[in-house]
Amino acid sequence: MNIRLLLAACAVILTGAASAALAQDPAPSHASYFEHYEGTATCLTCHEAEAKSFFVSQHYQWRGNSPAIVNSKGRQLGKINTFNDFCTSPTGNWIGIIRNSRGETLTKGCSACHAGLGKLPSPEMSREQLENIDCLICHASGYRRDLVQLEGESFEWKPILWKNQAGLDSVSKRISKPTRVMCLRCHSASGGGANFKRGDIEYALAETTRDYDVHMGTDGVNMQCVTCHAGADHRVRGRGTDLAGTDLPGRPLSCDTAECHGNAPHKQTMLNTHAARVNCTVCHIREFARTDATDMRRDWSKTVYNKEADRYTANITLEKNVQPVYDWYNGTSRAQLLGEPARHLADGSVGIMMPVGARSDPKAKIFAFKKHTARLPKLVDRNWMVPITVEHFFANGEMEPAVKNAAHEVYGIENAKTTWVETTRMMGIFHGVQPANRALGCLDCHGEPGRMDWKALGYGGDPMMVGRGRR
Amino acid sequence: MRTIKPKAILAALWMIPLAIVLTTNAVAGDKPNGKELYKANCKACHDKGSKFGEFTPMTLIQDQWRGFFKEKLVPAHKDVTLPGQSIKLLDSLTPEQMKAIEKFCVDHAADSEQPQTCT
Numbered sequence: 001m002n003i004r005l006l007l008a009a010c011a012v013i014l015t016g017a018a019s020a021a022l023a024q025d026p027a028p029s030h031a032s033y034f035e036h037y038e039g040t041a042t043c044l045t046c047h048e049a050e051a052k053s054f055f056v057s058q059h060y061q062w063r064g065n066s067p068a069i070v071n072s073k074g075r076q077l078g079k080i081n082t083f084n085d086f087c088t089s090p091t092g093n094w095i096g097i098i099r100n101s102r103g104e105t106l107t108k109g110c111s112a113c114h115a116g117l118g119k120l121p122s123p124e125m126s127r128e129q130l131e132n133i134d135c136l137i138c139h140a141s142g143y144r145r146d147l148v149q150l151e152g153e154s155f156e157w158k159p160i161l162w163k164n165q166a167g168l169d170s171v172s173k174r175i176s177k178p179t180r181v182m183c184l185r186c187h188s189a190s191g192g193g194a195n196f197k198r199g200d201i202e203y204a205l206a207e208t209t210r211d212y213d214v215h216m217g218t219d220g221v222n223m224q225c226v227t228c229h230a231g232a233d234h235r236v237r238g239r240g241t242d243l244a245g246t247d248l249p250g251r252p253l254s255c256d257t258a259e260c261h262g263n264a265p266h267k268q269t270m271l272n273t274h275a276a277r278v279n280c281t282v283c284h285i286r287e288f289a290r291t292d293a294t295d296m297r298r299d300w301s302k303t304v305y306n307k308e309a310d311r312y313t314a315n316i317t318l319e320k321n322v323q324p325v326y327d328w329y330n331g332t333s334r335a336q337l338l339g340e341p342a343r344h345l346a347d348g349s350v351g352i353m354m355p356v357g358a359r360s361d362p363k364a365k366i367f368a369f370k371k372h373t374a375r376l377p378k379l380v381d382r383n384w385m386v387p388i389t390v391e392h393f394f395a396n397g398e399m400e401p402a403v404k405n406a407a408h409e410v411y412g413i414e415n416a417k418t419t420w421v422e423t424t425r426m427m428g429i430f431h432g433v434q435p436a437n438r439a440l441g442c443l444d445c446h447g448e449p450g451r452m453d454w455k456a457l458g459y460g461g462d463p464m465m466v467g468r469g470r471r
Numbered sequence: 472m473r474t475i476k477p478k479a480i481l482a483a484l485w486m487i488p489l490a491i492v493l494t495t496n497a498v499a500g501d502k503p504n505g506k507e508l509y510k511a512n513c514k515a516c517h518d519k520g521s522k523f524g525e526f527t528p529m530t531l532i533q534d535q536w537r538g539f540f541k542e543k544l545v546p547a548h549k550d551v552t553l554p555g556q557s558i559k560l561l562d563s564l565t566p567e568q569m570k571a572i573e574k575f576c577v578d579h580a581a582d583s584e585q586p587q588t589c590t
Contacts, residue, residue, distance in 0.1 A: 141582075141584075142532065142533075142581075142583070142584070143582070144529075144581060144582070144584070144585055161532065161581050161582075163530075164530060164531060164532075164535075167531055167532040167535055167581055167582070171532060171581070171582050181584050185584075206584070
């Protein structure tokens with residue numbers, strides 16, 4: 001805390017005491033801290049230290065230490081330098097407005113989900129970079145932003161109220177620790193639509209019941225995202241299984257640690273012994289995508305024209321109430337990185353992000369996953385995956401230049417020849433725990449047919465039938 | 472004072488999705504449809520580039536819309552008539568219809584919540 005912050009805090013305590021007596025509707029937290037909001041610079045006058053801590057976080061840099069990626073070789077990884085099987089890569093897709101033939105906006109770029117105002121994050125800290133941080137997206141209630149074209153070809157994310165200073169001043173003073181709705185601004189619509197990407201981080205969590213989510217239900221304990229995820233100095237806890245960087249490696253997040261439930265929360269011993277090899281989420285999250293359908297497959301080799309929206313897309317398969325698939329996971333993952341030989345799995349597909357672990361690995365447990373499949377380009381003469389510069393494709397439907405352009409941007413290869421390959425990505429499911437009476441029963445796994453593919457998991461057969469000795 | 476604030480902010484926030492659900496229901500019934508009424512009665516004079524100023528629900532925050540309907544609507548519009556109409560704007564709308572327009576503006580105001588979609 002600097003001097004200004006201290007003084008401001010004192011002022012608030014004094015004025016606060018007076019106004020609290022009168023106020024029915026308490027003034028927004030920052031009502032007396034500044035007059036007009038003039039961008040992030042306004043916040044920096046008192047919070048430079050917090051801005052500097054945010055600057056180095058995974059949320060801002062989109063790259064960071066990646067100890068959980070077995071093939072990271074010490075590199076700093078994240079969205080900025082990896083690729084995925086949704087919109088593939090921010091390279092060439094960072095920012096800009098692409099319109100259809102009717103002049104309607106189709107896309108604004110990947111920076112829509114970056115907590116910055118439009119500039120690419122730079123590893124070098126500077127005044128310009130600190131002012132590029134969008135504090136309001138995580139801290140102001142009622143904040144919304146939109147992409148605005150400045151003079152020439154440059155773009156900036158601006159509060160939609162940028163022409164209404166009084167409105168903007170009001171919103172920018174409604175400051176608090178992040179609420180669910182603020183985190184969900186990005187996390188619930190990633191991948192191109194409501195719940196497309198993750199499946200278990202739905203917009204419904206903004207306002208829900210205990211029956212839907214025992215942790216976040218407003219009629220229950222009403223936890224915020226940060227109740228579990230807040231770390232320190234703007235680093236968040238919990239990478240899940242398929243992100244590259246680990247923002248806060250020292251403090252992993254898991255249901256079975258002493259701070260939460262411990263590893264033997266049940267009265268029934270049988271359930272507790274299961275928990276040694278079966279992660280809590282497996283029994284406690286029956287299904288995901290319970291409100292909005294999620295993207296289970298994205299085939300970029302088959303393009304689809306949506307006449308109503310005058311827009312081209314990949315061929316996307318959406319599903320609701322999806323049952324997870326189960327696999328071993330020991331806390332680390334293998335990433336398919338750009339410029340590295342594509343690794344094919346047993347089923348022939350390329351594993352984009354795969355959990356590491358096996359029955360024989362004492363650190364591994366069975367986890368619940370969303371299995372996302374896709375078709376993506378790969379170079380013909382080199383065994384490298386190629387992302388897609390998707391933005392223009394949405395308007396013109398031309399896939400070939402979109403792939404060639406990406407090969408040029410990422411590898412410097414002109415006129416690349418590519419072929420389509422099948423891919424798989426395993427995405428851990430961690431949210432949407434329902435009340436205990438909805439947990440899986442013995443027969444959900446040990447019945448016929450059960451949820452577990454025993455052979456694939458490395459068992460000779462159902463371990464309950466086979467018995468301890470003969471497994 | 473600091474202890475009550477977050478609660479109040481959250482309470483206000485959670486009303487928004489609820490309010491949206493309520494309007495959608497209202498649309499399905501016989502109640503006046505605020506969105507349609509807005510399009511028919513306001514847009515003609517407040518579209519992009521209009522000389523009377525561009526207004527959509529997203530131009531103002533909820534408090535500003537409430538203030539507008541309470542204090543500014545009548546003085547600013549008492550003499551206006553929709554293009555092609557003979558009855559003055561304010562005489563052509565029932566109080567119930569005007570309430571529906573107000574609700575539409577408030578529910579979709581600049582400080583109502585919406586997730587960022589990336590494509």
